[in-house]
Amino acid sequence: MKGAPLVEALRSYSGAKVSLVHTGQHYSANLSDLFFDQLGLPRPEVNLGVGSDSHVRQIARIMEGLQDYFVHVQPDVVVVVGDVNSTLAAALVANKLMLPLAHVEAGLRSFDRSMPEETNRVLTDAVSHLLFTTEPSANENLKREGIGEGKVHFVGNLMIDTLQKxxxxxxxxxxxxxxxxxxxxxxxxxxxxxxxxxxxxxxxxxxxxxxxxxxxxxxxxxxxxxxxxxxxxxxxxxxxxxxxxxxxxxxxxxxxxxxxxxxxxxxxxxxxxxxxxxxxxxxxxxxxxxxxxxxxxxxxxxxxxxxxxxxxxxxxxxxxxSGSWKKGRLPDAWDGHAAKRVADVLLAADYHQQSYR
Incomplete structure (x- = not known):
């Protein structure tokens, strides 16, 4: 859901080559394959099909599969989204292979380390070169953790791009x-x-x-x-x-x-x-x-x-x-154009600079 608008945005630029990797972490057809069909995503170049297992085994299998693929294609940049085990696995492989890494939905913090997702978020952000955030609190969290402001880009929310479409x-x-x-x-x-x-x-x-x-x-x-x-x-x-x-x-x-x-x-x-x-x-x-x-x-x-x-x-x-619930409003930059802002930054970056290694 988060990757769909970004793949579409990147492929709208001539000369941009995008390889989509599906780890198969979500093993139910209703929770995985159906999303590809409904969101109009092209079939991935690779489906690792790791399925369900313990966190450690699942991350290990994803890392093994991604290492082989990354070595083969040598991407200019690895882009990960969210906070699932696949996110962390890809981040670690990119780090060990000295590949530039971009994290979409960076900086979110529950401050609850009992949540597996919280560990995934913190570790992924620590090794990322480009960090794309969805809300102001994320920028504040990353600044507090010592991540340079030049790496952080407030872009809005890709999930909202998908919803509005x-x-x-x-x-x-x-x-x-x-x-x-x-x-x-x-x-x-x-x-x-x-x-x-x-x-x-x-x-x-x-x-x-x-x-x-x-x-x-x-x-x-x-x-x-x-x-x-x-x-x-x-x-x-x-x-x-x-x-x-x-x-x-x-x-x-x-x-x-x-x-x-x-x-x-x-x-x-x-x-x-x-x-x-x-x-x-x-x-x-x-x-x-x-x-x-x-x-x-x-x-x-x-x-x-x-x-x-x-x-x-x-x-x-x-x-x-009783009808007394708050009305709320749409947060800043949740306007359906987050994917384009991410794509613009990704395609403008010079990944040969030492700062990306």
């Missing part, structure tokens, strides 16, 4: 009505972070809030494979079956999910990207975490942090139902 197609799908729902009269839930789903007590706390919410409005729950496994493991299937207002469905394609999110009265999530997308859409968002690496969505947008405390979750939904 594909929103009309998502709306045309009429997803709420296809599920028998009225727009602005249902809640949308996503849940997958280990801190929320990997322990019996924490998951049960969230489900107790869900029991109340689904009595007030229908709740649509596209269930992540990890969450589905934990619900089965902890024996919560009966609890879910007793919630008549809850609609558990399979993971969805990007356009289908965007269509549901656009029509929701409120979104409850522990995802990072959804905090940004709901702010862009003007949809109230309750983040089921106690921290966020995207504070602009709270300070400027429609997002609030409620953690996994049932009382705070219920209070937040009640606030939405």
């Amino acid at each position: 594909h929103r009309p197609k998502a709306i045309a799908l009429r997803m709420p009505r296809s599920l028998g729902l009225q727009p602005r009269n249902y809640a949308l839930l996503t849940l997958h972070r280990p801190a929320n789903v990997d322990t019996f007590a924490q998951l049960r706390r969230i489900l107790s809030a869900l029991e109340w919410i689904q009595k007030e409005m229908p709740v649509v729950f596209p269930m992540h494979p990890r969450t589905s496994e934990r619900i089965y493991q902890f024996g919560f299937e009966t609890v879910l079956k007793g919630m008549t207002g809850l609609r558990c469905i399979e993971p969805m394609g990007y356009l289908e999910f965007l269509g549901l999110m656009d029509g929701a009265a409120v979104v409850l999530t522990d995802s990072g990207g959804i905090q940004e997308e709901t702010t862009c859409l003007g949809v109230p968002c309750l983040t089921l975490r106690n921290n966020t690496e995207r504070p602009v969505t709270v300070n400027v947008g429609t997002n609030e942090l409620v953690g996994n405390d049932p009382e705070r979750i219920i209070a937040g939904v009640s606030k939405v139902l």
Whole structure:
């Protein structure tokens, strides 16, 4: 989702050659292959197909595959996006091969080192030569970590580029009505972070809030494979079956999910990207975490942090139902043109300078 507009922007320039590498980190067809089709991405030159495993094994396999490919093609610059294991793996390989590295979505910090993504972000930024940021807090974080301002470029948000381009197609799908729902009269839930789903007590706390919410409005729950496994493991299937207002469905394609999110009265999530997308859409968002690496969505947008405390979750939904949720606004530079700004910097850089080695 973040790479699609950048690939398109770079390929619009004559003479710019772009090689797309898919690591296969997300192994569900609904969570990976479908995105390529819906976003109009060309098939990658390489698909490493690493699949699911422990963090260490997954990163190691990605690094092995990328080393062979980078040595073969000798890119002028390696561009990584986000904060997943693939991001860190590619950054480390580029560093060891002395290849220039650019990080899109740099500088975001939750200041919670228990999150694997936080370690990925910090380490990737530390070895990057070009750092592209989405919000002012990211620039402040990088400055505090000693990264020179000349390396940092505030460009906006590539995910918002993708959303704005594909929103009309998502709306045309009429997803709420296809599920028998009225727009602005249902809640949308996503849940997958280990801190929320990997322990019996924490998951049960969230489900107790869900029991109340689904009595007030229908709740649509596209269930992540990890969450589905934990619900089965902890024996919560009966609890879910007793919630008549809850609609558990399979993971969805990007356009289908965007269509549901656009029509929701409120979104409850522990995802990072959804905090940004709901702010862009003007949809109230309750983040089921106690921290966020995207504070602009709270300070400027429609997002609030409620953690996994049932009382705070219920209070937040009640606030939405009463019509007293904040309106929010679109953050600076979230205008659908971030990819062009990134491409302009990438193509203007002289990667033969010593500062890039």
